[in-house]
Amino acid sequence: MLTRVYEVLYAAYGAQHWWPARDGFEMTLGAILTQNTRWENVEKAIANMRSAGVTDAAALLTLDEAELQRLIRPAGFFRQKSRYLRCFAAHIVANYSGDVTRLLAGELLAARAELLSLPGIGPETADSMLLYGGGQAIFVIDAYTRRICARLGLTPPDADYATLQALFSAALPADAKLFNEYHALLVRHAKEFCTSRAPRCAAGCPLAQKIVACPGCFC
DNA sequence: CTCCGGGTAG
DNA sequence: CTACCCGGAG
Numbered sequence: 001m002l003t004r005v006y007e008v009l010y011a012a013y014g015a016q017h018w019w020p021a022r023d024g025f026e027m028t029l030g031a032i033l034t035q036n037t038r039w040e041n042v043e044k045a046i047a048n049m050r051s052a053g054v055t056d057a058a059a060l061l062t063l064d065e066a067e068l069q070r071l072i073r074p075a076g077f078f079r080q081k082s083r084y085l086r087c088f089a090a091h092i093v094a095n096y097s098g099d100v101t102r103l104l105a106g107e108l109l110a111a112r113a114e115l116l117s118l119p120g121i122g123p124e125t126a127d128s129m130l131l132y133g134g135g136q137a138i139f140v141i142d143a144y145t146r147r148i149c150a151r152l153g154l155t156p157p158d159a160d161y162a163t164l165q166a167l168f169s170a171a172l173p174a175d176a177k178l179f180n181e182y183h184a185l186l187v188r189h190a191k192e193f194c195t196s197r198a199p200r201c202a203a204g205c206p207l208a209q210k211i212v213a214c215p216g217c218f219c
Numbered sequence: 220c221t222c223c224g225g226g227t228a229g
Numbered sequence: 230c231t232a233c234c235c236g237g238a239g
Binding site: 037 | 234236239
Binding site: 037077080121197 | 223226
C-alpha cells in the first residue's frame, strides 16, 4: 500500500529536490525554525541569518538574544526558537567543533537520542536533521504525513509519531534517498490536494484516482 | 475581522 | 491541556 502510494505520488509530481538548504548548518536552522510554521516564513528568517553572516554554529553564538530574535522573527515563536537555536549551536560547538554534520552522520540511534535530549528538538526535528542533514535512513513523520495516512484509512487521525514511523519503516526498504523523496512528495501532495480544510479529493487528486481502498494491507 | 495550521515543552 | 507566533484562508 505505502509503496503504491509512493509510486502514484512520484508519477504525479516527480522528484522534489529536498531539502532546500545550502549546507548542514542551514538545514538544521530550517529544521528548528519550521516547527509549527510554514516554510515560506522560515525562508525569510534564513535569508536574514545569511545577511547577518550567520553561516555556522559559532557565528550564531556571537549574536545576542535580542538580535537573534529579530532575525528569526518572521518564522514565529521567536522567543522559544532563539533559545532552541542557541542551545543547539552551543552543543555543536562544544562537542563537534561547530560541525553539525559530525553529529548528524554519527551512529543513527545514538545521534537521534542525543538530538532528542536537547531542548526544542522533538522527534520530527531530530529525524528531519538525520535524514536531510545526515543522509540517514529514518522516515520523517509530520502533520501532512499523519493527515494523508488517516484519509487513506491506514491509521487513526491521532496515531502517534512512533506508530506512523513504524508503519513506513516496515513497508519500505531503509533507503535515505527514498525516505527523502517520499516525505517531500507527501508534503507536496498535502499542500496541493490533501489540504487540511477543503481537501480537493474530487478535483484530480492522484491518490483518490489511483489508490483503491486496501485496509490493513502494507504491500 | 476571526480562525486556523503547525512541533515542542511544561 | 495550554503557551508560544505568524500569515493566509474564510
